[in-house]
Amino acid sequence: MKSYKNFLHLARNRYSVRAFDTRSVEMEKINHVLEVGRIAPSAANLQPWNFIVVKDEPYRSYVFEAYNRVWFRDAPVYLVLCADHNISWKRSDGKDHADIDLAIAADHMTLAAAELGLGTCWVCNFNPDRLKELLNIPSNFEPIVILPLGYPLDTGEPDRHETKRKQLKDIVKWNCF
Template identity: 40%
Template sequence: MDVMDAIRDRRSVRSYRDSPVEEEKLMAVLDAGRQAPSARNMQDWKFVVVRDQATRQKLAKAARDQQFVCEAPVVIAACGTSDLVMTCGQPTYVIDVAIAVDHMTLAATSLGLGTCWIGAFYEDQVREILGVPPNIRIVALLPLGYLAQAARATPRKSMDEIVAYDHW
């Protein structure tokens, strides 16, 4: 699958089969995140891989009771490990980890796996569940697994609606 196919085929998956993710596929997804660009090439991220069912259930509760989170056989907590702020005032960890997570979602799609980017969670609860140090920011949770059913395509806005040239 080429990258444009993965971009078009990627869906937010909220229903997973009870099948384990093969180690080589998990490592390929994690490697896709590792290959992402980052500010100053600092690669200031850490990915916590959660397979334990009880821990995944706690994460689902911390993710505002989104039960599909614990249905996936793997949940990845994507964390930013730097407090670097660009001269314009923008912290780098949000952008860098977002790029890495997007690489991971596309890699998962290309491998026949589903994901759903979870941003709705209580960071303090996830921090406690996973033992994440206080200076580390948790940017996203990423359930990962095989789709229980085909995800449907969602409509996209037209290019005219989302693109402006030279000025707004």
């Protein structure tokens, strides 16, 4: 397990992994990542989510069918994070916060995975209707993100935050826009 000095160090070292070792991920580590997602905050504490852990065939092939990319196939685990629109909090103008709540849980999970030496990648460009059909996801649930989970083969780009990220001065406004 990697050691991080503080949260900023962990956040800077997490990256989108697109090359996975095929060795299996220990159940304790999978359960740790799931637990961190479970305790994530949500609007009005409604927790409008279900997490599908996909490790076995034919279900792995089903997930791959919904997102057919070569790099994606080798991840030993897929976490399919689904939002329940029947119980999610809606703002007075009707805005549904299910996606936001799921994103918070997903981000907690990606950081927990990184802390354990595991890699993830946010995958949202999949066929949600096909995934719902293949994994028998109920109509009130929407698959929001797939997190492939496994041991990384690559190391990321250590300087990416200096070269590819906007600087604070470019994105922060004080007191008003």
